[in-house]
Amino acid sequence: MTQPVHATSVDSPIGIFDSGIGGLSVLRHIHAQLPHEHLLYFADSGYAPYGGRSEEWLIARSLAVAGFLFGQGAKALVVACNTATVAAIKAIRAEWPGMPIVGVEPGLKPGAAATQSGKVGVLATDRTLRGEKLLQLRDQIAADTGAQFLLQPCVGLVDRIERGELGSVETAAMLEQFVVPLLEQGADTLVLGCTHYPFVEELIRQVVASHATGPVTLIDTGDAVARQLARLLEGAGLLRPAGTPRLRGYTTADPATLAAAFHGLLGLTPQVESVNVA
Secondary structure, eight states: OOOOOOOOOTTSOEEEEESSSTTHHHHHHHHHHSTTOOEEEEEOGGGOOOTTSOHHHHHHHHHHHHHHHHHTTOSEEEEOOHHHHHHHHHHHHHHSTTSOEEEOOOOHHHHHHHOSSSEEEEEEOHHHHHOHHHHHHHHHHHHHHOOEEEEEEOTTHHHHHHTTOSSOHHHHHHHHHHHHHHHHTTOOEEEEOSTTGGGGHHHHHHHHHHHOSSOOEEEOTHHHHHHHHHHHHHHTTOOOOSSOOOEEEEESSOHHHHHHHIIIIIOOOOEEEEOOOO
């Protein structure tokens, strides 16, 4: 049975959720491209990481979080988590048909367009890389373009980013283990296939600078997500054209941690509260 939503208007907020702080990299693009929109951000940090969860669990959890945000009056939803998108976006759209719903997926198509060597490295969680949706997309784009996608699971990286270890020696060493083999196989393009990963982009660039024999392009899909959201809102007549935006954060863990991430990563200071979403 599909779920009801509150009546929406141009002044209704946009709901954004991720397993933790990674989706803030997407919120950053949305806030820049749609500066008048009210935003609700949900960090499901009490249940993070999502990468090792079953598809059944991810669907149930994503539906619960989406239901909470629609219950707060959201006029649109951004699933700012690659793992949740791969596993659950079809179920979310079926539950709330007609609502503007945008997911994030590793940027395989822009990666194929950018590569000169024909080899594209894809950094993502193991769960994302095993998802049927991603594998089908990989095969389709490979057949259309001839690009070869080198899939690299980054086990443990989300945990380090959630702990704020964005520039540590240990995180740099972990990234070397993930990135260098891709470079050695000839990848000249790296897709950041998890919304957490743009927050360690500088470390990735340092690894590339130390080991690459030529230029390497990094693909972050947050900008494309924001543009797609804007198109959907405009098509539905729901763009907020002017006014001061409100930003609010929700988390299933310590609200001080999310507040610190907002301030440290984005320079924003929204009200943040802890919620229990079952």
